[in-house]
Amino acid sequence: MNVKKAVIPAAGWGTRMLPATKSVPKELLFLAGKPVLQYIVEEAAAAGIEDILIVTNRGKSAIDDYFDYYPELEGRLSAGGHLDELETVRSVADLANLYFVRQKEIRGLGHAILRAKGFVGNEPFAVLLGDDIMRAETPVIGQLIRAAETYSASAVGVQEVSTAALSRYSSVKVRKLEDRIYRAEDMVEKPRPEEAFSNFAILGRYVLTPDIFPILEQTKPGYGGEIQLTDGLKALCKASPMVAVDFEGRRYDTGNLLGHLEATMDFSLDHPETGPWLREYIRKKANEL
Ligand code: G1P
Secondary structure: OOOEEEEHHHHHHHHHHOOOOHHHOOHHHHEEOEEEEHHHHHHHHHHOEEEEEEEEEOOOOOHHHHHOOOOHHHHHHOOOOHHHHHHHHHHOOOEEEEEEEEOOOOOOOHHHHHOOOHHHHOOEEEEEEEOEEOOOOOHHHHHHHHHHHHHHEEEEEEEEEEOOOOOOOOOEEEEEEEOOOOEEEEEEEEEHHHHHHOOEEEEEEEEEEHHHHHHHOOOOOOOOHHOOOOHHHHHHHOOEEEEEEEOOOOEOOOOOOOHHHHHHHHHHHOOOOOOHHHHHHHHHHHHHO
16 A cells, blocks of 8 residues: 555644634744644654645635745845745755645544545555644654555554543544554444443544545535544444554644643754753743642
């Protein structure tokens, strides 16, 4: 299975991050030196993805601009001898071939993925949710692609979450195949405690086959009155093989204040320019508390 295409849904309102997201897409919020979305595009590119479709919406054209060349700015940086900054700005536009489509109506994640039908054509493709960033030695989407290839299956990235947290995610019924890899046999979106299959929740990464599109076209609105990707995947995993990959790495939900802060801290601790200073600052603060 050769996965060269990815879809990044990035059409949501960002209500949990208002007022910042009133005019700045939440995917472009700054996180330890670069926007959230850049981490996700870099993860896809590092896993060998060449073509990425970003599903956006009205008020989000700043995303297209961010991944474009900017000759006026680049000219100034070049004339001023700021060659490192020039390289940083320009390389963003060369990470992958980026395509954009608007969701037009906010009708759920499954509906957003349906907008990728024409782009995807007849190939397997990766999905990386625009809020979820990963800190991992091997790109998480690469871990899923490897498992999908091994088992000739589609794949969902899962990790165990607390029973209390399950209702914010989805719960997958699993049967162990090997260390960290399970057969996905059923799933439910935003389960009530009695509906959960296991504590394995899907966390923002998928490898899908185009078989998902006719299923999503028939999927009725589910949780929250929206067309849920999980409801489509529930049908897909019963019709064809799907694996659940308990991926190695830490996932951050940057779509809420605390998740964004955690990611900011951890990525800033890793960053050569800020890490040593932040370590010292945290020690000093801890003594004051
Ligand atoms: C989405 C998915 C859900 C998944 C979650 C975390 O929910 O629908 O299945 O567990 O992302 O990746 P949302 O965060 O959009 O409510």
